[in-house]
Amino acid sequence: MSAPRTARQRVRDELTREIKDVARRHLAEQGSAALSLRAVARELGMASSAVYRYFATRDELLTALIVDAYDSVGEAAEGAEAKVDRGDLLERWLQTAVAVRGWALGHRYEYELIFGSPVPGYAAPQVTIDPAARIPLLLVGIVRDAGGPGEIGSVPEVPEEVPEPVRADLSGLAELLELAAPPAVVAEMLMAWTGLIGCISFEMFGHLVGSVTDYDTYFRYQMTTTGRRLGLDRNQRVGTS
């Protein structure tokens, strides 16, 4: 039950990884629709039926790739965010965003796999939930560091009440995340996360063609504005609560 026991097991793990690697490359070249078990098997020089010893079905292989993609982008973002001075909240957010975009540009079809339209006939299973949360959790961490309980309460421009059902959702979410932030701030956080992916998708899917030419600068500008809106430029962490 501990580390790779038998030699057989080690070979198995390795081949599993090799299959995923080849599949990922095929995905990267032609998109998820074109991903075929047979093609992967062919490239590995094995019978197509042999792949079934490793993945019971095409969907299972897809799921593995999805999980890996989430982990891959999560790791990239975490790595970039960790390099920034803890006290510089705005920069932590900005570097997170930039890392996600960089990853997306370099992994077009993997990005589509997780943030594009869902693969038809495919239902994302439970296993994908945790890895999918890594980036949002990064943002949560930054907002959490923005202040002890109450401190961030004086949020910028939220001129109106949050309507009741949403208030409930967002308070629940804050509680779950152990975040001492009022609903309006949680809403801003969700919108920041939405805007981050929205910006990247708009760029990658061609919805900004004709409007923007310097995507790099444009993205940084929008994300900086977004971070400011969350109050990340004003609040520095001040000791322990």
Next chain:
Amino acid sequence: MSAPRTARQRVRDELTREIKDVARRHLAEQGSAALSLRAVARELGMASSAVYRYFATRDELLTALIVDAYDSVGEAAEGAEAKVDRGDLLERWLQTAVAVRGWALGHRYEYELIFGSPVPGYAAPQVTIDPAARIPLLLVGIVRDAGGPGEIGSVPEVPEEVPEPVRADLSGLAELLELAAPPAVVAEMLMAWTGLIGCISFEMFGHLVGSVTDYDTYFRYQMTTTGRRLGLDRNQRVGTS
């Protein structure tokens, strides 16, 4: 060259429409990947080769559906926006947003077709550009009505300079749209448009599962906040510039 001349031509137009209708239904049921010329022909009781008299290729049929989808959502949004009192800018924006979301929920795969990941191996041709602009242009119109030249210049919270290359892009865009708004406002507009689609996509693609339960109220709240940010609650149109 004027209206449907010969009887033959009229029949042709009708069948073209029928093919698109059936194709759209297939699309609506199973997504674009599953859309097949043969299946469409089968349902219409004609030989699969006959469809080629109407669309030279599968991609051409897809393009027609994309154009129709853009027009469909554009029309829905324009209709909703037009019903609102011209002076109530925030409500005009909100109703636009709500209409787009309503359309998306009712036309899942058509929405994916235009705002999800691009169909692999398919390059959107020129014809799709104009219909794609209808909704953004609606937003432009609202912002334009927000004030004469300079009036909207005192934009809310934009604490920093817009960096140069982006400034150029956005000024150019403003000029093109005959919009007397500073770059920062144009940027906010783009972000509002991005956030609108981002919100809807997040909901439809399942990225908010576990965080939000009352999507309807959540969406209205976020879009209201977005509209406020653009200053749509403060500025009412005041006569002619």
Next chain:
DNA sequence: TGTACATCAGTGAACGCGCGTTCACTGATGTAC
């Protein structure tokens, strides 16, 4: 109004392709005594 020819819609068979998945099998690796 009537005939001769051109245009076009629709047919049906065929080409060539690749896919996911199953199944009975061989042969190698691991395990228990």
Next chain:
DNA sequence: TGTACATCAGTGAACGCGCGTTCACTGATGTAC
């Protein structure tokens, strides 16, 4: 250390499927005189 049996990886053929696109053709609709 050596043998007997169980487990598992991988094979190759097959099932059954549907797809986009082409091509030579028939027959109906339109046009020009």
